[in-house]
Amino acid sequence: MEFEEGLEPVSPTGQYFNSSVLSVSIIAVMEFEIPINNLPSIMSLLKDVFLPINPRFSSIMVTGKKGEKQWKRVEVKLEDHINVPIFPIGLSPDSYDKYYDDYISEIAMNQFPQNKPLWEIHIVKYPTSNAAGTIIFNLHHALGDGYSLMGALLSSLQRADNPSLPLTFPFSQRSESKSDRLSRGVSQLFSLIFNTIYDFGWSVLKSNLIEDDRTPIRSGEKGLEFRPITISTMTFSLDHIKFIKDKLGVTINDVITGIIFFGTRLYMQAISQKSSKADSTAIVFLSTRTVRGYKCVKEMIKPESDTPWGNQFGLLHVSIPKFTNLKSSNPLEFVLKVHKIIKKKRNSSSVYFNGCLLSIMKKLKGPEAASRYIQRASNYSSMSISNMIGPVEQMALVKHPVKGLYFMTVKVPQSLTITMVSYMGNLRVAVGSEKGFLDPHKFKSCVINAFEMTLQEAHEIPT
Numbered sequence: 085m086e087f088e089e090g091l092e093p094v095s096p097t098g099q100y101f102n103s104s105v106l107s108v109s110i111i112a113v114m115e116f117e118i119p120i121n122n123l124p125s126i127m128s129l130l131k132d133v134f135l136p137i138n139p140r141f142s143s144i145m146v147t148g149k150k151g152e153k154q155w156k157r158v159e160v161k162l163e164d165h166i167n168v169p170i171f172p173i174g175l176s177p178d179s180y181d182k183y184y185d186d187y188i189s190e191i192a193m194n195q196f197p198q199n200k201p202l203w204e205i206h207i208v209k210y211p212t213s214n215a216a217g218t219i220i221f222n223l224h225h226a227l228g229d230g231y232s233l234m235g236a237l238l239s240s241l242q243r244a245d246n247p248s249l250p251l252t253f254p255f256s257q258r259s260e261s262k263s264d265r266l267s268r269g270v271s272q273l274f275s276l277i278f279n280t281i282y283d284f285g286w287s288v289l290k291s292n293l294i295e296d297d298r299t300p301i302r303s304g305e306k307g308l309e310f311r312p313i314t315i316s317t318m319t320f321s322l323d324h325i326k327f328i329k330d331k332l333g334v335t336i337n338d339v340i341t342g343i344i345f346f347g348t349r350l351y352m353q354a355i356s357q358k359s360s361k362a363d364s365t366a367i368v369f370l371s372t373r374t375v376r377g378y379k380c381v382k383e384m385i386k387p388e389s390d391t392p393w394g395n396q397f398g399l400l401h402v403s404i405p406k407f408t409n410l411k412s413s414n415p416l417e418f419v420l421k422v423h424k425i426i427k428k429k430r431n432s433s434s435v436y437f438n439g440c441l442l443s444i445m446k447k448l449k450g451p452e453a454a455s456r457y458i459q460r461a462s463n464y465s466s467m468s469i470s471n472m473i474g475p476v477e478q479m480a481l482v483k484h485p486v487k488g489l490y491f492m493t494v495k496v497p498q499s500l501t502i503t504m505v506s507y508m509g510n511l512r513v514a515v516g517s518e519k520g521f522l523d524p525h526k527f528k529s530c531v532i533n534a535f536e537m538t539l540q541e542a543h544e545i546p547t
Contacts, residue, residue: 099451115215115488244480251475283434291461300355342419347531360407369470474507
């Protein structure tokens, strides 16, 4: 495919996420310990550091002569992309919470104009119960995945305690030897082949023919991506999560996913007893990058980079275990069941075959067909889950310490979206729920209850 001179081709996944069928964005929120009073310095940093990070922040998406979408550089006026909302003056932080919640719900529904780059920043100077001030980044998913966009945000931030030192991340280290890996690889070869065939076939069926049951977490309505959502968050201690992990001998992701699924089933059961046995599936977003840790943006945009900028992830269907008997509703048994499901999924290459299937669709029928496949797969499932790893140390933006951090994927054709990010020893869980359908307060209460039940049961396991 030949492209017009001076224009950069849009990645296949970038085209899938910005089509007539899908237009998915990522909202990233930074909460600050102190009021945002130094607005000129923040604006200067955004202009001099954030904007030049990647040419895509100064580009619009256009359609080439042969129908392929491409990035076209344009002149960017920073003030056209910065919004500073005005709320009533003199209210308490708790009173500002409602204005903030309504405002971020409006941002989640924003459609980017075709003649401007696909991003915007909102600076909320009013205090809420969570922060003295907040900055909200609204970034179209076509610009890149969470890894790329997190790298871009980190390039604009520094360590609060010592700006000269780099931020570090809590990556686990595997101690498995080469001989152990070889032995394990040989013994699991047939299991890998079987799991890949089964998972890929089931994923295709789930994306085309088999819909999840309609439940308290899935309305099943069409056009969910255009409906308003409510965004709520909760925070858990990573030390507590690691304690559960060590007691059960599973991974941190197993514990987190198990607790989220357990809390989801508790919510479903509280709304409708029979829904605790309904067929419900989650789409889990997995990074297909092989490198641990974040690379600087300069490294990501190099032509031969091993961690290229863009969208490098796959979709995985995971069944949410049911409450079929007393044992299945025990929190530790539930987490262990989720661990077994995810372990089988890890020993499968279906996520790569799904990527190949989308590429074939794009070549034969165009990117719109692949986009419709992703839209249908999301709509037929009940929820989606994605997570990211944040820094261990506290960050600061122009000497404004960042107190909290979370993100949310929006304009997704589902009633329920869960995102998670670690930061300063805590895990921040964000819940995007269909407004008027899910009860966000009750759902949050059920997930917190699931966490507390699991932690309590873990404490009762003998050392």
